[in-house]
Amino acid sequence: QQQVKQSPQSLIVQKGGIPIINCAYENTAFDYFPWYQQFPGKGPALLIAIRPDVSEKKEGRFTISFNKSAKQFSLHIMDSQPGDSATYFCAAWGSGAGSYQLTFGKGTKLSVIP
């Protein structure tokens, strides 16, 4: 059972564009939603995270939008740069979910072309 669904699978944008990656979850016990960035041959790096008590969080060029009622959250990358080209994973975790694991989406491969 895939508990976190991520889309699109891949995304190509021009430099300066605003790629948007979407995730949806099913388990209402989730209460922590991080995004990870992964470059080839490297481990995932924590980018930004949000809790459901806020609807939006910004850190630099990265913004998470969160819709608790729809059980959806998304990552926006402002003024995207070629160096942002990587695979992005959303994830979810819940103190009441009965487990200590992060549940990941399948990833979105982003390519930012100059």
Add this chain to the structure above:
Amino acid sequence: GAGVSQTPSNKVTEKGKYVELRCDPISGHTALYWYRQSLGQGPEFLIYFQGTGAADDSGLPNDRFFAVRPEGSVSTLKIQRTERGDSAVYLCASSPAGDGTEAFFGQGTRLTVV
């Protein structure tokens, strides 16, 4: 060290052999996790340690997989009688929070079973 360190970076082994993968977490992090990432997929949870004990091993696929953390710092993931389907990148993460949040990943060990 400054980050989570995993050794070796790459491991090629023959089917049926035994392998050990090592993880050095960030100093002071009490929580340690092992994940497995197959090509084109998000990381999948294997096991979680809080201190020396395995608090959640629900992700271990079968009894060929075992992990230890005897002194509450370094952890070793052990795989017996390796199979070709075990080929993947094995990721270790540590967290200061003692739960699933703020997990920092190592670069992973790429295991290839031939």
